Amino acid sequence: MTDRVAPDRRSFIMSKVGQKNTTPEMILRRALHARGFRYRLHRRDLPGSPDLVFPSRRKVIFVHGCFWHGHGCRWGMAPKSRAEYWLPKMEANKARDNQALTLLREKGWQALVVWQCELRNTAPTVERVIAFLDD
Numbered sequence: 131m132t133d134r135v136a137p138d139r140r141s142f143i144m145s146k147v148g149q150k151n152t153t154p155e156m157i158l159r160r161a162l163h164a165r166g167f168r169y170r171l172h173r174r175d176l177p178g179s180p181d182l183v184f185p186s187r188r189k190v191i192f193v194h195g196c197f198w199h200g201h202g203c204r205w206g207m208a209p210k211s212r213a214e215y216w217l218p219k220m221e222a223n224k225a226r227d228n229q230a231l232t233l234l235r236e237k238g239w240q241a242l243v244v245w246q247c248e249l250r251n252t253a254p255t256v257e258r259v260i261a262f263l264d265d
């Protein structure tokens with residue numbers, strides 16, 4: 131059984147897994163910084179270790195990789211082969227993500243999830259994030 135994702139693509143995907151400073155996150159961080167927003171990174175004392183934390187606004191942002199967090203978009207589908215390996219991992223991640231959002235809400239934090247694919251269209255996504263932060 132062959133894997134539908136080419137080996138170089140797979141190694142690209144895997145190289146992103148578990149990395150903290152992924153490219154989509156850096157795109158958003160740079161854009162927000164340029165607009166004057168300041169934030170903390172990867173606060174481990176908050177549920178889910180949000181990628182960007184804005185303590186005075188009591189808001190957090192997660193930048194989720196579509197594949198690893200099971201977005202369901204064209205970049206977030208499990209490979210057809212070995213689905214029995216990937217699907218449970220993606221489902222577990224989604225469950226963990228949802229639990230983190232619930233816990234954050236209970237602690238009085240507002241959270242926004244930004245998907246990797248949304249940052250392919252950077253400008254409108256950044257505007258949406260800023261609207262969330264300024265709300």
Ligand SMILES: [Zn+2]
Nearest residue numbers: 196201203247
């Ligand atoms: Zn996506």
